[in-house]
Amino acid sequence: MATGRTHRPATRSRGIPEATVARLPLYLRALTALSERSVPTVSSEELATAAGVNSAKLRKDFSYLGSYGTRGVGYDVEYLVYQISRELGLTQDWPVVIVGIGNLGAALANYGGFASRGFRVAALIDADPAQTGKLVAGLPVRHTDELEEIVERNQVSIGVIATPAGAAQEVCDRLVAAGVTSILNFAPTVLSVPDGVDVRKVDLSIELQILAFHEQRKAGEDLGEAVARGTLPKAAEEAADRPGPDGDVPAVMPA
Amino acid sequence: MATGRTHRPATRSRGIPEATVARLPLYLRALTALSERSVPTVSSEELATAAGVNSAKLRKDFSYLGSYGTRGVGYDVEYLVYQISRELGLTQDWPVVIVGIGNLGAALANYGGFASRGFRVAALIDADPAQTGKLVAGLPVRHTDELEEIVERNQVSIGVIATPAGAAQEVCDRLVAAGVTSILNFAPTVLSVPDGVDVRKVDLSIELQILAFHEQRKAGEDLGEAVARGTLPKAAEEAADRPGPDGDVPAVMPA
DNA sequence: CGCTGTGAAGTTTTTCACAGCT
DNA sequence: AGCTGTGAAAAACTTCACAGCG
Numbered sequence: 001m002a003t004g005r006t007h008r009p010a011t012r013s014r015g016i017p018e019a020t021v022a023r024l025p026l027y028l029r030a031l032t033a034l035s036e037r038s039v040p041t042v043s044s045e046e047l048a049t050a051a052g053v054n055s056a057k058l059r060k061d062f063s064y065l066g067s068y069g070t071r072g073v074g075y076d077v078e079y080l081v082y083q084i085s086r087e088l089g090l091t092q093d094w095p096v097v098i099v100g101i102g103n104l105g106a107a108l109a110n111y112g113g114f115a116s117r118g119f120r121v122a123a124l125i126d127a128d129p130a131q132t133g134k135l136v137a138g139l140p141v142r143h144t145d146e147l148e149e150i151v152e153r154n155q156v157s158i159g160v161i162a163t164p165a166g167a168a169q170e171v172c173d174r175l176v177a178a179g180v181t182s183i184l185n186f187a188p189t190v191l192s193v194p195d196g197v198d199v200r201k202v203d204l205s206i207e208l209q210i211l212a213f214h215e216q217r218k219a220g221e222d223l224g225e226a227v228a229r230g231t232l233p234k235a236a237e238e239a240a241d242r243p244g245p246d247g248d249v250p251a252v253m254p255a
Numbered sequence: 256m257a258t259g260r261t262h263r264p265a266t267r268s269r270g271i272p273e274a275t276v277a278r279l280p281l282y283l284r285a286l287t288a289l290s291e292r293s294v295p296t297v298s299s300e301e302l303a304t305a306a307g308v309n310s311a312k313l314r315k316d317f318s319y320l321g322s323y324g325t326r327g328v329g330y331d332v333e334y335l336v337y338q339i340s341r342e343l344g345l346t347q348d349w350p351v352v353i354v355g356i357g358n359l360g361a362a363l364a365n366y367g368g369f370a371s372r373g374f375r376v377a378a379l380i381d382a383d384p385a386q387t388g389k390l391v392a393g394l395p396v397r398h399t400d401e402l403e404e405i406v407e408r409n410q411v412s413i414g415v416i417a418t419p420a421g422a423a424q425e426v427c428d429r430l431v432a433a434g435v436t437s438i439l440n441f442a443p444t445v446l447s448v449p450d451g452v453d454v455r456k457v458d459l460s461i462e463l464q465i466l467a468f469h470e471q472r473k474a475g476e477d478l479g480e481a482v483a484r485g486t487l488p489k490a491a492e493e494a495a496d497r498p499g500p501d502g503d504v505p506a507v508m509p510a
Numbered sequence: 511c512g513c514t515g516t517g518a519a520g521t522t523t524t525t526c527a528c529a530g531c532t
Numbered sequence: 533a534g535c536t537g538t539g540a541a542a543a544a545c546t547t548c549a550c551a552g553c554g
Contacts, residue, residue: 019545021468025461029443043513052445055513056547063515071514071553088464089471096463103362110358113443113460118467157470158463181473182466188284188368190307198469200462205368206280207455208351208413209343211437212373213276214453215412216344218436274523298535310535311525318537326531326536 016087020061024084026051027058031081043074085118095122095154097180099171100163101131101141104186108162109137122154127167144171151178158182165189172199271342275316279339281306282313286336298329340373350377350409352435354426355418356386356396359441363417364392377409382422399426406433413437420444427454 030050034042044062048055062068062075068083069075085091096114098105101124108114109124124136127144134141142150150156159175161168161183168187175183176197185191185201193199285305289297299317303310317323317330323338324330340346351369353360356379363369364379379391382399389396397405405411414430416423416438423442430438431452440446440456448454 017545022461022465024468025458025464028464030445044515045513050445054547056549057545059514060516060546067515069514072512073554074513087468089467090464092471094463094467094470103358103365107358107362108459111459113458114463117460117464119460119463158466160463182470184462184466190285190305196473198466200466202457202459202462203280203368204363204366204457205372205374206277207439207457208349208369208374208415209280209283209345209372210277211413211439211453211455212344212349213279213342215349215437216347218451272522300535309525311527312523314536315524315538322537324536327534328532329535 016064020064021088023051023053023057023061024088026053027061028081028084028088028090031077031084034077035081039077041070041074041076044069047075090118092118094119094158095156096120096158096160097123097125097147097150097154097156097175098160098162099125099144099147099175100161100167100187101126101136102162102164105160105162106136108160108186109139119158122156123150125150127163147171147174148178151175151180156180158184160184160186161191162186271319275319276343278306278308278312278316279343281308282316283336283339283343283345286332286339289332290336294332296325296329296331299324302330345373347373349374349413350411351375351413351415352378352380352402352405352409352411352430353415353417354380354399354402354430355416355422355442356381356391357417357419360415360417361391363415363441364394374413377411378405380405382418402426402429403433406430406435411435413439415439415441416446417441 027047030047031042033050034047042050044055044059048058051058059069062080065083065087068080082091096119098108098121101109105124105126109121114121121137121139124139124141125144125147126132126141129143131141132143151159156178157180159172159180159182161171161175163171165187168185168189169191172183172185172191172193176193181196182198183191183193183200185199186203188203188205191199191201282302285302286297288305289302297305299310299314303313306313314324317335320338320342323335337346351374353363353376356364360379360381364376369376376392376394379394379396380399380402381387381396384398386396387398406414411433412435414427414435414437416426416430418426420442423440423444424446427438427440427446427448431448436451437453438446438448438455440454441458443458443460446454446456
């Protein structure tokens with residue numbers, strides 16, 4: 001079962017590190033903004049600031065793509081926009097289907113960032129017959145029954161899942177069976193897919209939880225963690241009782 | 256130079272690595288599911304599979320929290336749920352405001368994952384007077400004018416920005432001035448904030464771009480990268496025109 | 511001179527592999 | 533016997549710092 005993992009050992013992609021790939025869209029956005037203001041060139045320092053990273057990192061990232069800058073001057077904005085777009089594969093058209101047209105699906109359908117980056121929403125799909133035919137972002141919602149046909153006919157290779165968690169795996173399976181090989185998953189579930197299919201997930205609540213963690217830390221600094229957290233920390237550090245807090249534990253203890 | 260940076264050198268938080276913190280919500284979700292099915296204990300192997308990571312990583316992660324397992328047996332599900340929740344700060348109530356009630360803001364307001372994890376939507380705020388008073392997810396939309404008052408009165412320390420890019424920085428500044436110290440940003444902009452304020456961003460189109468990158472790679476593997484990418488690697492290097500596929504470079508070349 | 515491109519050093523994260531508890 | 537907890541090794545990523553080109 002859980003087999004077939006063997007996921008890529010990271011750095012697969014033709015030598016470009018994953019961490020770098022993940023930042024390319026950031027640079028691209030900053031560059032696009034510069035381009036719109038007709039700025040002809042940028043230094044690594046300026047671009048780095050605009051993208052929210054540091055300049056050494058940016059230069060190193062670009063070095064994986066090739067030598068696209070000019071020493072003593074900087075980078076040609078338009079040229080770099082093109083090179084990064086090409087590297088990301090945005091110079092081609094990517095038909096995308098969005099499955100699950102609730103609030104989130106509708107938000108995605110309306111999201112301008114897609115269309116402007118080579119992504120074309122080929123269809124919106126929802127399981128609720130009452131939704132069928134409704135126009136969202138100018139497109140008619142289609143029924144799930146048509147999923148396979150839509151994917152095949154439009155040569156869709158990227159699918160976006162914005163359904164409730166319970167429906168996600170089945171939708172995923174059907175998308176994959178129909179030919180989709182990349183999935184962006186907004187449902188809070190771990191999807192299992194065959195080898196060769198990429199899944200990326202965005203979980204809105206995970207980000208909030210990470211923030212809460214740091215927020216809690218900040219509060220703790222001001223008045224001693226125990227008070228702020230409502231629990232004694234592992235008091236005497238990891239010394240004391242390893243078992244854990246004794247007071248308000250949910251009554252369940254590890255045997 | 257971007258002044259006040261000095262951000263924590265990562266591994267700040269009481270010794271727990273950032274990478275581990277980022278995975279705790281994942282474990283928590285898997286554990287919650289097990290808990291609902293009344294599963295009493297799990298092995299690192301099982302839990303790892305459910306969370307989509309490998310078991311060595313999971314055990315290492317848990318080792319930073321303390322020794323909460325039982326050798327030869329595994330982890331007590333309820334106990335672990337509690338420990339992770341506490342570590343993440345989810346045992347306390349976090350009032351949150353969502354600013355920008357468009358499609359995305361509404362989706363967030365309706366998102367169940369928040370409420371069930373200690374997050375309480377204290378208010379929905381939008382700049383459009385026409386929206387004011389409308390009910391979204393059972394809450395009335397308030398006007399931006401009231402932002403400061405709402406934040407202060409509810410002791411909000413976490414703000415979610417779901418406005419258009421153009422409005423994000425101003426909203427951010429006002430939130431911070433009013434006392435917010437953690438921001439979850441959905442607008443496609445880099446926000447600048449004073450030291451001590453955390454920002455996390457979620458950019459929907461970035462994830463798609465990363466998928467496109469990998470998708471492109473897959474296609475390339477089938478027929479030789481040079482052809483698929485439209486460029487020979489840095490073969491002849493920057494030899495002026497190694498240009499594009501069939502010469503469709505944007506005409507701008509680096510000096 | 512100014513700024514890129516990059517080896518080398520430093521840091522963080524992941525993985526291995528096994529000692530040690532139950 | 534089984535599974536956790538963890539040092540130690542490996543890999544990935546970041547930062548430094550400077551040579552070298554324009």
